[in-house]
Amino acid sequence: MGFSVVRRYLPYLRPYWRLVAISGGSGLASLVAATLIPLVIKAVIDGPVTHRRPGELWPFLALLLGLAAAEFGLTFARRHTSGLASFAMEADMRNEFYAHLQGLQVSFHDNWQSGQLLSRCVADINTIRRYIGFGLVFMIVMVCTFLVVLAMLVRLDPLLALVTGIAAVPVVWLGHRFHREYRSIARRVQDQQGDVTTVIEESATGVRIIKAFGRGSDMLRRFEKEARALRELNLESVRVRAGLWTLLVYIPNLNLAAILLLGGYGVIQGQLTIGGLVAFISYLFMLNGPMDALGWILSMGEEARTASDRLEEVLRTQSDIVSRPGALRLEESSGRIRFEGVGFRYPGSEEWILRHVDLDLVPGETLAIVGRTGSGKTTLASLVPRLYDVSEGRITLDGHDLRELTLSSLRAQIGMAFEDPILFSASVRENLLMGRPEAGEEQIRRALAIAQAGFVDDLPWGLETRVGEQGYSLSGGQRQRLALARAVLGSPRVLVLDDPLSSVDVHTEALIEKALASVLRGVTALLVVHRPSTLALADRVALIEDGRVSALGTHHQLLEEVPLYRALLAQQAEEVAS
Amino acid sequence: MSAVRVDSWRGVAGEDMEAVSSNLAGVFRARVRRLLGQLVRPYRRPILGAAALILLKTAATLAIPYLVGLAIDQGVRPGRTGDLNRLLALVVVLGCVMSVAAVANRAFLRLSGRIGQDILLDLRLRLFDHLQALSLSFYERYTSGRIIARLTSDIDALQELLATGLSSVVTAVLSVVAIALILLRLDLRLGLATLVAFPLIVVLTQWFRGQSALSYRAVRTAIALVIVHYTESLAGIRAVQAFRRESRNQEIFVDVVGRYRDANVWSNTLGATFGPGIYLLGRLTTAAVLVYGALLVVQGNLTLGILTAFILYLRQFFEPMQDLSQFYTVFQSASAALEKVSGVLDEEPQVPEPARPLAIERAAGAVELEAVTFGYRDTPVLKDVSLSIPAGQVLALVGETGAGKSTLARLVARFYDPVQGRILLDGTDLRELSSRELRRSVVMVTQESFLFSGTVGENIAFGRPDATRDEVEAAARAVGAATFISSLPQGYDTDVRRRGVRLSSGQRQLVAFARAFLADPRVLILDEATSSLDLPTERLVQRALRSLLRRRTALIIAHRLSTVEIADRVLVIDHGRIVEDGTPAALVSGRGRYHALHAAWLESLA
């Protein structure tokens, strides 16, 4: 009943054990103060008041005020420290979850609904914190109360205690059934929350498309469907909870009635004193509060448990793309890259995207990758920085299998520009410096010059201008040029540029190509291109067809020898010229 | 003067303020109260019903100890076997009362649960609906992360209030009132003495209200920051990993999570002062009553028994006050969330729907810009642009990157309204068309081809949700997307996954194209819709376009001039102005920019 959650997350509390101890200690102490206060009041009434000696009142009053102040201070200390501990624990859990997500390979993120991950990171961790922070304390208080009361009952009257014990059987059975039933509902509610979050996320990030087609009302309908499903599930959970909570009070109540009847009979028969019966019953009343709370805690415990299952599912997933133990740190690569019999399938898919790819890039060489839409160029490019791992064969850098190098030293060698420029809502400078925080002003200027990104200086705050979410406050070509500048910043040994000039005009393109030519002289580059002009930058061209490198050679060779290549690159010029 | 100040805080302005003036706090509070009122109003009857049920349950529960006492007093006397019947009768009554309590409780839990869920659903839908009406500039300013925060975690904060609010308030208020009456009846003087505590409670509550409003506001702001950073950084996970940005991201995340933690700790500390503070006031009152009562007793003006009873009840009086303070804490947290939500609901769309939309019969598709000036920030991006596109014309926009081509296109699609001048569709100002009408007539394929998670078929059908499967496939065929779709493992039913990552970028563009084609608009705007395609595929698309664009007005933005060849007319845009305008042939043979551009392009193909 949620104890597994406790066991799983107790380690998170360990760094804060001092706070937890203070919290527990002051909690107990405040209880003591709270119990003493009525005694003092009793003493006042029995002493000074009964004896009509008002002069003796003041020391008692001072004691009373002292105790009240102590009670206040201790309760404050308990709640304050338990808050400190549980919120700190929550923050730690969230940080760890985020770190884990950042470390998981790209294919994991491809396959998971973003809303499902977000709802885990926010709502589920919240649920667990609430349980550990409040529920657990109640649970402990409750168990103690139960034990104490039970002991008192047995001492008072073993027979009636037995009856009460029998009444506990359905309660336990109920708890068990609830555990089974509620777990599945709690889980479904949480999953549905993730789905709702996914729709929200998509409608916020896809707002341009929604507006372009005026599909706001359709999105609303989609959202309504999910939100209604969430409501239904929540109602189901309310229903199950309502049943449990009610029975948890009703059964002890019936027990009370039975005790009254049996005990009353016993008293009449002279086997029991009235005092004994009254005492027994008042102890039973003491259970009312805890029984009320029990229902609440049981449901909270189930929710925390499924929430922790949901977290575990992600945390258990280990990234396949990590630095192996004993991996080599590559300091300064020469830039020799070899593809040896490389085959690739996207994880979870049967289809071979690449097969038997053999390529050898000598240091300083620029290889262009050409192929039809969907032929696997981007896939090939993303194998180099190990965003995905090859499914067969291997890729080597300076003769080392990529998987034998530490991930960060490998990626440090590579400057990459993706086909859609991925920018973040930070300043231009921060976007540029992403991979190379150590780069200086000089280098930034150079990179901007290569990418013809002089527009940066016309932005309201120059390099410090924030570019908006995903860079959307820049024009398409501006985004792409920033992404290119980021890739070439700090002169990496290897450049992987995926269709880097698709959104710039012809003039700018020519300027960038001219600048790039000088950059590419010293580095090994993989250049995915659709346009003939850019091919001038390449020493050799590889044509990808059906997942293989079907032709390899210089641009002119291929133009002459390979019909597909001609179709891909040349005909158009002829068509236009004619 | 204050009216002006107050008005400048409409909507989400002031959302991220740490401290707000008391004036403003009042405005926010009124806004929250209004929203809460609107949410609750439709459920007045069920809420009354639920209150009745909880009253019944409370009454029945209170009757239980009374009945037990009665049974012991009257039904259980040693040796009196005759009592047994009476005992039995009383136990039966007791059982009935218990059953009533149970039934009422269950009914209450279900009813109040339903009310809570209904209110949450209403709020979710209302907020989502309102967000759909808000303009792009709002989204750009507010960021999607904050929108997600408003629609998820803020609403969850309200859920907590709705889940426990009603029962705790009703029971607590009931007990407080009942016991207050008992106290006053027991002894008026002592009762009045108790009232002395109230000014203190009011002062404490006022303090808590002010402070906790600040702290819970900080909580909501911080969780939004967490979500903002989380969503954006993970959406770009490829770049994050390729550029080894993880540790810096982690730093930022730890920082915002730390802020969230601190805000929570702050709120918790306030609650830990307020709740026990109320209790302390109760203790002080007890002490005062005790002293006063003791003096009265000593003077012979009060019996001991009444003093004792009074003190005992006094304890029960402050017990539910404690519950009320707990409730107030949850209420404050929900208020802060509602404050943010109501801020979004208060935002006026900057591209508003017309009050009385003009209807146009099936638009012909003539577009006209009259002296349009527009800028995103202070500097204008488009300067005094006038342009008339007759129905059916295919117009190409070319120019350097950042010249303002996409901006012009977005204005025609009414993503934004011009700062000066106006844009007309068939002679009607876009601002006077209903968005339904406008979107049916004008559709834009944006520069970034965003796909939703779901199947390929669903994504194409986004262009026209009522389209049949055949129509979807026809659209895909028309733009040349059918070949690749049929080679996907499940064809049209293949899930493209988050943002379409399952497809290559060219494939995404084709799907986006098919989507627009299916929408069948009179005016089609293509913003670099073929930039990621290989040349043969692009050529196929162009061939398709030739027939597609017959009888349609089109605005085509492209850097590859091959696309421009199919245009009737070319505009060259430079720094937000139209610098050349003419047929492609005329411009090519001229001596202007287009001539230079074309020459450069031809050279690039060689």
Ligand SMILES: Nc1ncnc2c1ncn2[C@@H]1O[C@H](COP(=O)(O)OP(=O)(O)OP(=O)(O)O)[C@@H](O)[C@H]1O
């Ligand atoms: N995550 C994925 N899971 C499964 N298949 C995928 C995934 N991503 C891409 N594919 C498939 O792999 C193939 C190659 O995609 P890739 O993005 O490498 O093409 P590309 O050559 O870069 O095309 P383009 O010129 O359009 O950018 C495509 O058919 C695509 O549908």
Ligand SMILES: Nc1ncnc2c1ncn2[C@@H]1O[C@H](COP(=O)(O)OP(=O)(O)OP(=O)(O)O)[C@@H](O)[C@H]1O
């Ligand atoms: N959402 C925005 N917020 C602020 N500024 C913007 C926004 N969108 C574009 N801009 C700015 O407006 C100017 C024109 O941008 P626009 O997108 O219209 O250019 P474009 O001609 O389409 O260029 P490209 O060919 O690169 O797509 C640019 O300087 C850009 O930085």
Ligand SMILES: [Mg+2]
């Ligand atoms: Mg690609």
Ligand SMILES: [Mg+2]
């Ligand atoms: Mg543009």
